[in-house]
Amino acid sequence: MNVLLISTNRNCLPMAVMPMGACLVAEAAEQAGHRVHLLDLMFAERTHLPVESAIAECHPDVIALSVRNIDNNGMQLPEFYLNDLHTMVDLIRTRTQVPIILGGAALGVMPEAILRLTNASCAVVGDGARIFPVLLERLSRGESIADVPGVALIQNGKFRCNPTLPSDFSAICQVPDYRRWLDIPAYRSRLATAPLQTKTGCEFRCVYCTYPGIEGHTCNLKDPGSVADAVMRLSASGFHEIEIVDSVFNAPLDHALNVCAALARVGSKARIQCLELNPRYVTDELMYSMAQAGFTGIGITLESAADGVLEGLNKGFSSHEVHRTAEVVSRHRIPCAWIFLFGGPGETRETVRETLQFAQTRIRPGDIAFFNTGIRIYPGTQLETIARRQGVLSCSADEMLSPTFYVSPEVESRWIEQELQQARRNHLNFIDMGSLSLPFLPTIHRVGAKLGLRPPLWRYTRLIRRILRMAGMDV
Structure with a gap:
């Protein structure tokens, strides 16, 4: 499958954070045999142009959005990030009807509320590098994803979150090849x-x-x-x-x-x-x-x-x-x-x-x-x-x-x-x-x-x- 993975985090304060999780998920999907394009929006002044361009270029069969934070945790200067996520999902729907999958740390906190806000197809809750390739395999075969472990979705108005599989923990410390996926000079120029x-x-x-x-x-x-x-x-x-x-x-x-x-x-x-x-x-x-x-x-x-x-x-x-x-x-x-x-x-x-x-x-x-x-x-x-x-x-x-x-x-x-x-x-x-x-x-x-x-x-x-x-x- 052609997979478009979008890292949605654009918060550069106090400094830009390299999306380790999104890169690991991209590599896991690629190792499972899929063609993956990762769009990192960290330094995008506006999001709609790069998103539209990426959809036109890679013709995705599925689009995954990595969501790092719900807000900035600041009571004095609060910033709520999910309105932009909602807008992005709406934009994607105007360009393609492929499944939209949410993932990232924010989905481990409030998956139901985020799914209802965005109306995305489903969410990965847990270790994305393990769950996402399984989900893609089901989608590529046209099979139901309703029972995929670690997947949350809303069916007939009811929220469902499947428990994850028993941990298949690896003691190997994995780091992605950041150079393949990210604009490294841009991160380095900001002391990331x-x-x-x-x-x-x-x-x-x-x-x-x-x-x-x-x-x-x-x-x-x-x-x-x-x-x-x-x-x-x-x-x-x-x-x-x-x-x-x-x-x-x-x-x-x-x-x-x-x-x-x-x-x-x-x-x-x-x-x-x-x-x-x-x-x-x-x-x-x-x-x-x-x-x-x-x-x-x-x-x-x-x-x-x-x-x-x-x-x-x-x-x-x-x-x-x-x-x-x-x-x-x-x-x-x-x-x-x-x-x-x-x-x-x-x-x-x-x-x-x-x-x-x-x-x-x-x-x-x-x-x-x-x-x-x-x-x-x-x-x-x-x-x-x-x-x-x-x-x-x-x-x-x-x-x-x-x-x-x-x-x-x-x-x-x-x-x-x-x-x-x-x-x-x-x-x-x-x-x-x-x-x-x-x-x-x-x-x-x-x-x-x-x-x-x-x-x-x-x-x-x-x-x-x-x-x-x-x-x-x-x-």
Whole structure:
């Protein structure tokens, strides 16, 4: 079959993300004997012209749309991406009547609502590289797809989502040949990194998280030697900036240490970063091993430094571990981004001040602190249950497709923003969602790339903010 696979994500803020999943699915479909054309819309100013052109050129028998995000998770500056998806499906219907299949991380979160919004033929929910070739085989034979494992569809007005097959997990770390599918110079000019996973699944049970619906609670670990081989292949192909995109890299800790040891042995010279570390498992041994492995930036996802909020979010660690982590980080040289999320269950004015006090006194000036306010509520999460019990959520699950946020009823979001604004004025290494949404941020990336700067660009936050302030901008 002729397959047109469209990566629909166009969000370049804070930076362009290479569509690893779409590329892996494209290669899986090709290996199954199909002719695949991947259209990446990341840098398209308008979508209708490239979509129309791709349909005319490849005469597809099926069109698949990869959907990464529902929205930007920003309460202050919300952006809802699925209206564009709906428009794209309508456009495709005016050009062809072939099946339209949806896939990607967003479909693992709210498949029914997205299908009803777009009126697509069906959706892949689960491992697209496994499910999509099976679906294509059924379609090529003209057979029913109603019982294909991992496929969701609406029949006679009723939603149906078939369970996936038992996991056929492979310990081999797969990375696609990005050069075949993407405009690599465009990504490099924006300081994009090549994504890579060392595991799937997450053992934690944060109240707001959707990962269990996407990857499950069981951690499936890639072979550390295979991870090192994948990094070597990427580096040999010219991808020297690599980001590990596990939900949490350092849990289990032994696996992270083994991955670092394997990377250190091969000496790839790649520059690696990972923005998802859990403070419970941040140790001196881990930091030393990551430095030996070539890590040039890390991120620690705290959300809060106050026990009441950490308990309300079910983070699985305490404020004692938060402060211990700051001590560990201070003894090492790897740049660190600290990530906070205000407004969770149990948040009060006192806990906000406690978290800001931690950020102001324990974070190194050369590191950054990223703050967001308000937590996106998704159906089926513990946070939905909490919000309904507290009376702060009344809309139905279907209505929650549009951005819906939680803020603790014990604190006002406007007050949080005022406190954060004051902290940002006094600390040039403090940023928030507005900082990541600056329309000229892609230009900064391009200028930085020409000047020879290397990711992560957030290492230069203080310098960039100081220059922009000198230019008269209130950032």
